[in-house]
Amino acid sequence: MHSNGYIFRFVLIMTTIVAVVLALMSTGLKGIHDKNEAVYNKRAILASVSSQLGTDLAKLSDDDVQKIFNEQIEQKVIDVKGNEISKEQVIAAGYKGGMAEHIDMSKERKKPETDRLFPMYVFKKADGKKLYIVSVRGNGLWDEIWGNVALDEDLNTIAGVSFDHKAETPGLGAEIKDNAAFPAAFVGKKLYDETGAYKSVDVVKGGVSMPNHQVDAISGATITTVGVGEMMIRGIKYYEPSFSNIKK
Amino acid sequence: MGELANLFVKAAFIENLALAYFLGMCSFLAVSKSVKTAFGLGLAVIFVQAITIPVNWAINTYLLSESGLIGIDLTFLRFILFISFIAAMVQLVEMIVEKYSPSLYSALGIFLPLITVNCAILGGSLFMVSKEYDFAESLVFGIGGGFGWFLAIVAIAAIRERMKYSVVPPALRGLGMAFILTGMMGMAFMGLMGIDFTAFGK
Amino acid sequence: MAETNVAEVKQPAISFGKEEKKLLTDPIDSNNPITVQVLGICSALAVTTLLSKAIVMGIAVTFVTAFSNLFTSMLRNAIPKQVRMIVQLVIIAFLVTVVELTLKAVNYSIYKELSVFIGLIITNCIVMGRLEAFAMGNSPWKSFLDGIGNGLGYAIILVLVAFIRELFGKGTLLNFKIIGNTPEYVINTTDSMLFGWYANNNLMVLFPSAMFVIGIIIWAHRAWNTKLVDVS
Numbered sequence: 001m002h003s004n005g006y007i008f009r010f011v012l013i014m015t016t017i018v019a020v021v022l023a024l025m026s027t028g029l030k031g032i033h034d035k036n037e038a039v040y041n042k043r044a045i046l047a048s049v050s051s052q053l054g055t056d057l058a059k060l061s062d063d064d065v066q067k068i069f070n071e072q073i074e075q076k077v078i079d080v081k082g083n084e085i086s087k088e089q090v091i092a093a094g095y096k097g098g099m100a101e102h103i104d105m106s107k108e109r110k111k112p113e114t115d116r117l118f119p120m121y122v123f124k125k126a127d128g129k130k131l132y133i134v135s136v137r138g139n140g141l142w143d144e145i146w147g148n149v150a151l152d153e154d155l156n157t158i159a160g161v162s163f164d165h166k167a168e169t170p171g172l173g174a175e176i177k178d179n180a181a182f183p184a185a186f187v188g189k190k191l192y193d194e195t196g197a198y199k200s201v202d203v204v205k206g207g208v209s210m211p212n213h214q215v216d217a218i219s220g221a222t223i224t225t226v227g228v229g230e231m232m233i234r235g236i237k238y239y240e241p242s243f244s245n246i247k248k
Numbered sequence: 249m250g251e252l253a254n255l256f257v258k259a260a261f262i263e264n265l266a267l268a269y270f271l272g273m274c275s276f277l278a279v280s281k282s283v284k285t286a287f288g289l290g291l292a293v294i295f296v297q298a299i300t301i302p303v304n305w306a307i308n309t310y311l312l313s314e315s316g317l318i319g320i321d322l323t324f325l326r327f328i329l330f331i332s333f334i335a336a337m338v339q340l341v342e343m344i345v346e347k348y349s350p351s352l353y354s355a356l357g358i359f360l361p362l363i364t365v366n367c368a369i370l371g372g373s374l375f376m377v378s379k380e381y382d383f384a385e386s387l388v389f390g391i392g393g394g395f396g397w398f399l400a401i402v403a404i405a406a407i408r409e410r411m412k413y414s415v416v417p418p419a420l421r422g423l424g425m426a427f428i429l430t431g432m433m434g435m436a437f438m439g440l441m442g443i444d445f446t447a448f449g450k
Numbered sequence: 451m452a453e454t455n456v457a458e459v460k461q462p463a464i465s466f467g468k469e470e471k472k473l474l475t476d477p478i479d480s481n482n483p484i485t486v487q488v489l490g491i492c493s494a495l496a497v498t499t500l501l502s503k504a505i506v507m508g509i510a511v512t513f514v515t516a517f518s519n520l521f522t523s524m525l526r527n528a529i530p531k532q533v534r535m536i537v538q539l540v541i542i543a544f545l546v547t548v549v550e551l552t553l554k555a556v557n558y559s560i561y562k563e564l565s566v567f568i569g570l571i572i573t574n575c576i577v578m579g580r581l582e583a584f585a586m587g588n589s590p591w592k593s594f595l596d597g598i599g600n601g602l603g604y605a606i607i608l609v610l611v612a613f614i615r616e617l618f619g620k621g622t623l624l625n626f627k628i629i630g631n632t633p634e635y636v637i638n639t640t641d642s643m644l645f646g647w648y649a650n651n652n653l654m655v656l657f658p659s660a661m662f663v664i665g666i667i668i669w670a671h672r673a674w675n676t677k678l679v680d681v682s
Contacts, residue, residue, distance in 0.1 A: 001663040004471055006530060010529070012541065018540060019325065021548075022325065022544065022547055022548070023324070025551050029552075036554065036555065039558070040558050040559065141441065168653045169441070170499055170654030171619070208309075270491070270496070271570075272490055272492065273491035274491060274575040277488055278488055290559045324547055325547075326541040331539045332536060332543075335536050364535065365573045365575060367492035367574070368492075369573070374566045376572070411472045419669050419670075420672075424666075424672065426667040426668045427661050427662070427664050427668060428661065428666075430658075430661050431658040431660075431661030431665065434661060
């Protein structure tokens with residue numbers, strides 16, 4: 001019915017129109033997309049200190065979130081030895097923004113431990129006290145899980161945590177994020193015991209024996225919550241050298 | 249090697265595209281009235297899945313990403329390119345089957361072109377992107393995922409063939425029952441969660 | 451849906467008579483895409499865990515179905531037969547990409563929650579099904595209405611399932627806390643005399659529950675509209 005030349009012209013015109021329209025939309029909206037993604041990440045970090053913000057995190061507008069970050073949060077990037085890395089070095093490592101919030105923890109995990117960069121956020125509360133927020137990443141049942149841990153000025157007591165995941169099951173593994181009681185259980189726990197030994201906070205089944213260093217697992221989500229414990233112990237340990245530097 | 253075997257089992261049983269994520273439901277429910285047709289469709293799905301997922305991986309890695317051959321971020325073309333390749337692939341499979349096995353071709357009939365719009369096929373490719381698999385993992389995921397879907401549709405076809413002899417309330421007969429059966433099969437497959445072959449020998 | 455070629459009456463291009471009204475109302479009841487035509491089920495399951503996701507998905511699918519119907523119908527005589535399927539797929543994929551880019555700018559968190567399932571609108575059998583069954587043989591305006599009707603029929607079922615799943619699985623609706631065990635909920639089960647026994651049904655949060663709920667909706671639909679009972 002239609003000649004080959006017609007088919008060819010038809011397909012060519014159609015592909016051109018489609019490609020041009022989509023390219024225009026994509027480039028035109030890129031600014032908004034990037035801003036949305038940045039605010040989304042910022043919210044995730046603030047979720048660990050949500051109790052200290054005064055209002056519900058969900059009620060804060062995007063501009064409010066940006067404001068808090070600009071005024072109350074100091075961003076640092078630490079290497080595995082505990083030294084602060086300059087912005088230029090972060091950009092050189094492949095992160096165009098150069099700040100802690102741009103670091104992709106899943107990419108860092110694939111690097112050898114000596115090359116990794118770690119983000120740290122110093123949150124200045126309204127009363128002048130500081131909270132140190134660190135990021136950890138681990139494995140859940142289906143895919144990766146991650147979290148932000150906020151520590152008091154003593155770099156020992158946990159002020160708040162927030163967890164997230166890629167693909168955990170709703171109602172089971174996803175409860176680390178959806179059920180407010182789980183992160184709340186971490187508040188007040190300590191990283192170091194009375195002798196100063198590093199214990200962090202583990203997640204255990206069947207009852208807590210060390211109240212300062214253990215949290216109850218979520219029933220039905222053993223593997224995910226055990227993954228959280230492993231992540232807390234290993235992930236925070238990377239920051240120990242920087243803790244010693246800060247305490248000096 | 250163990251990781252890949254683990255991935256195969258995960259893709260086929262634990263993260264079964266049909267029974268854990270309920271993808272490909274349209275043809276799953278429409279074709280599963282007899283085991284014979286379900287069998288044929290399932291085999292075709294394995295074949296298409298095993299080829300489209302690795303090739304879509306190549307398209308995604310080498311054409312669409314910023315570090316690919318073209319050098320600019322073309323991810324907004326992902327949907328169009330993926331579905332076009334799947335359509336082309338199914339067309340190719342159709343031609344090959346028609347040439348080398350005319351009996352199989354007529355047995356499958358219209359189900360062959362319908363594979364193009366089977367959510368499980370595109371879904372498999374999109375999962376591959378979101379899980380950031382490499383080439384070997386994509387290949388195993390494709391074969392495993394297709395195989396899992398094949399198992400699911402043959403299983404439910406077998407059950408539905410027997411449902412013909414059961415007493416089902418009229419309004420629930422047929423489609424309604426199929427949904428409930430699929431839901432129960434999904435729940436059964438949830439029991440496989442947490443199986444990890446690499447756990448042995450730790 | 452049969453075309454009557456009895457008299458060549460000159461129809462106005464855009465009119466809204468009885469026939470057009472039927473295009474909108476049929477898919478909601480007697481020709482519902484999910485419960486009768488058995489289309490579009492794939493994405494109906496993962497997105498019905500929250501009412502907000504179901505509403506967004508319903509709007510997205512209605513948009514894609516209506517406009518792909520419209521574009522295909524406008525081009526129906528120009529599309530070469532040999533590349534028909536690819537052309538249809540490109541139109542659909544194009545519209546879905548538009549939806550994705552728009553959603554990413556307008557509501558980033560729902561975009562992240564829906565993730566893979568936005569892309570799966572492309573393979574949503576409803577869209578392709580309506581293109582083949584209607585748009586390829588009817589006028590653009592009617593095809594557009596048919597697309598809206600089917601999209602709405604799909605959206606209604608989705609919203610119904612999500613309503614049940616979110617309310618009984620999480621005790622919330624659109625994040626309004628309705629029934630639960632802390633004082634923030636409207637019905638606080640720890641204090642309430644009537645509902646003290648109630649606890650959230652965790653099965654509703656898991657995927658298979660969507661299957662059960664849809665199965666029961668189909669049962670109810672066919673019991674009410676007995677013309678639809680499967681007599682095979």
